[in-house]
Amino acid sequence: MGAGVATGGQVVTRFAPSPTGFLHIGGARTALFNWLFARAQGGKFLLRIEDTDRARSTQPAIDAILDGMRWLGLDWDDEAVFQFARADRHAEVADTLLANGHAYKCFATAEELESMRAEQKANKQPMRYDGRWRDRSPDEAPAGAPFVVRLRAPREGAVTIEDRVQGAVTVQNAELDDMVLLRSDGTPTYMLAVVVDDHDMGVTHVIRGDDHLNNAFRQLALIRAMDAVEGGWPDPVYAHVPLIHGADGAKLSKRHGALGVEAYRDEMGILPEALNNYLLRLGWGHGDAEIISREQATEWFTLDGIGRSPSRFDTKKLENLNGHYIREADDTRLATLVLPAVIAQAGREIGPDGAELLRRAMPFLKPRAKDLRDLADASAFLFRTRPLDMDERAASLLDSAGIDLLAAVERAIAGVDDWSATALEAAVRAVAETAGLGLGKVAQPLRAALTGRTTSPGIFDVLALLGREESLGRLADRLAATN
RNA sequence: GGCCCCAUCGUCUAGCGGUCUAGGACGUCGCCCUUUCACGGCGAAAACACGGGUUCGAUUCCCGUUGGGGUCACCA
Numbered sequence: 394m395g396a397g398v399a400t401g402g403q404v405v406t407r408f409a410p411s412p413t414g415f416l417h418i419g420g421a422r423t424a425l426f427n428w429l430f431a432r433a434q435g436g437k438f439l440l441r442i443e444d445t446d447r448a449r450s451t452q453p454a455i456d457a458i459l460d461g462m463r464w465l466g467l468d469w470d471d472e473a474v475f476q477f478a479r480a481d482r483h484a485e486v487a488d489t490l491l492a493n494g495h496a497y498k499c500f501a502t503a504e505e506l507e508s509m510r511a512e513q514k515a516n517k518q519p520m521r522y523d524g525r526w527r528d529r530s531p532d533e534a535p536a537g538a539p540f541v542v543r544l545r546a547p548r549e550g551a552v553t554i555e556d557r558v559q560g561a562v563t564v565q566n567a568e569l570d571d572m573v574l575l576r577s578d579g580t581p582t583y584m585l586a587v588v589v590d591d592h593d594m595g596v597t598h599v600i601r602g603d604d605h606l607n608n609a610f611r612q613l614a615l616i617r618a619m620d621a622v623e624g625g626w627p628d629p630v631y632a633h634v635p636l637i638h639g640a641d642g643a644k645l646s647k648r649h650g651a652l653g654v655e656a657y658r659d660e661m662g663i664l665p666e667a668l669n670n671y672l673l674r675l676g677w678g679h680g681d682a683e684i685i686s687r688e689q690a691t692e693w694f695t696l697d698g699i700g701r702s703p704s705r706f707d708t709k710k711l712e713n714l715n716g717h718y719i720r721e722a723d724d725t726r727l728a729t730l731v732l733p734a735v736i737a738q739a740g741r742e743i744g745p746d747g748a749e750l751l752r753r754a755m756p757f758l759k760p761r762a763k764d765l766r767d768l769a770d771a772s773a774f775l776f777r778t779r780p781l782d783m784d785e786r787a788a789s790l791l792d793s794a795g796i797d798l799l800a801a802v803e804r805a806i807a808g809v810d811d812w813s814a815t816a817l818e819a820a821v822r823a824v825a826e827t828a829g830l831g832l833g834k835v836a837q838p839l840r841a842a843l844t845g846r847t848t849s850p851g852i853f854d855v856l857a858l859l860g861r862e863e864s865l866g867r868l869a870d871r872l873a874a875t876n
Numbered sequence: 877g878g879c880c881c882c883a884u885c886g887u888c889u890a891g892c893g894g895u896c897u898a899g900g901a902c903g904u905c906g907c908c909c910u911u912u913c914a915c916g917g918c919g920a921a922a923a924c925a926c927g928g929g930u931u932c933g934a935u936u937c938c939c940g941u942u943g944g945g946g947u948c949a950c951c952a
Contacts, residue, residue, distance in 0.1 A: 518878085539950095565879085825911090
């Protein structure tokens with residue numbers, strides 16, 4: 394009865410990943426929603442690492458998660474809490490429950506439970522613990538026998554959660570069995586740990602994946618038991634967010650494109666603001682808004698905007714958003730991000746002059762890229778060493794007619810004093826005109842000779858970027874190659 | 877299988893009883909711009925899963941069917 398929904402006071406949310414893998418896309422969205430809600434409400438956003446599974450928790454996974462969150466700009470308040478370190482406190486709560494009759498010792502062995510489930514399955518009964526030790530005295534167990542501590546959950550009635558996303562959800566208590574709180578080795582289970590930690594951390598709003606909706610009822614039973622014995626354990630507000638599925642509608646799993654966020658960063662060349670924007674729109678909406686800045690999101694975000702149905706991950710839309718943010722991004726930043734890949738492609742060091750050239754080229758390169766890999770690829774021509782290798786299509790542009798045109802262009806621009814895009818354009822246009830050809834006929838062989846490819850930024854910008862010496866050198870290489 | 881949740885264009889969504897001949901975005905397809913590729917502009921095709929109710933009136937409310945998802949550990 395005393396367990397009212399937490400109201401008033403400061404909003405506290407948390408993100409609680411278990412470090413058994415990297416920060417995947419679903420976790421990132423959960424973290425984002427928690428972060429946004431806390432910031433929008435002027436509350437706190439906490440981070441808790443659920444490392445109670447000692448066998449599967451790893452330091453590299455912890456680092457990857459923290460790294461991913463920093464990359465996404467999801468900063469957390471206070472120190473991150475490590476769940477395993479709090480095992481004593483968890484056990485303390487279990488003992489309190491035990492002392493007050495809200496929990497009991499269960500001496501059933503693993504084999505015993507296994508056969509119980511097998512029998513239930515054979516009889517098409519729901520598989521759940523039958524409460525065989527619920528009302529038995531511990532004295533009936535063999536001396537020194539191992540036991541687990543189970544919650545003595547209510548069996549009558551039903552519990553309704555007013556979920557902020559899913560609405561009112563009711564489950565009969567008869568559907569729930571008595572969950573294990575403490576394992577036979579005395580360590581706390583996840584169910585116990587989350588509840589105790591959320592309480593101790595003052596978490597008011599639990600925003601998490603839909604897959605935890607059923608757990609919420611068990612956890613609530615535990616919360617209400619503690620509230621009954623010592624008070625001060627209010628029900629948290631729950632918001633269970635539908636999961637993200639793969640493009641085919643199947644659950645996103647490791648083999649199903651559930652990549653860590655670092656893969657989006659390192660392998661796909663996604664900008665964090667693009668991923669944030671995409672993730673925000675996946676399952677949350679605000680009218681027709683599509684391009685939403687972090688600031689705007691913080692202002693707009695509400696739990697009511699979260700949709701109730703699962704959504705599919707759409708790489709195309711992410712790429713589109715990414716292209717948008719690349720176009721908006723600062724040139725120096727982009728040049729810095731792309732530099733390592735450009736160096737790798739060039740196969741040589743690129744000094745300060747090269748870095749500066751890369752930066753100056755960005756305005757012409759970035760409208761054409763949907764990710765950082767594209768951007769790096771498109772930048773590569775700037776740093777190729779002479780004589781340039783021609784790809785197949787570029788080579789075919791430089792047939793004898795192309796070479797003749799190239800020679801004419803070379804003669805025309807060699808005399809240009811002002812090596813600017815406008816001046817060069819005038820010179821090249823004149824060549825096309827005299828030849829009675831469209832500019833395209835002249836520009837393509839020129840592009841091939843200058844870049845080794847058939848696509849590039851505007852050819853006059855390329856000329857200007859490369860500079861007189863390099864440009865004429867590249868043309869000379871081509872002309873010489875055919876003589 | 878039991879229990880729980882969900883259901884608008886291919887995808888993400890707007891819609892919260894009449895304003896819906898259902899809006900936007902991505903993608904797709906045309907056209908324009910144009911030195912290539914992009915960007916940008918214009919336009920097109922494309923959806924309320926089905927069946928019952930409730931109501932003067934349902935995309936919107938209720939029930940069922942179908943479909944999808946989640947969950948049933950001494951894992952988190």
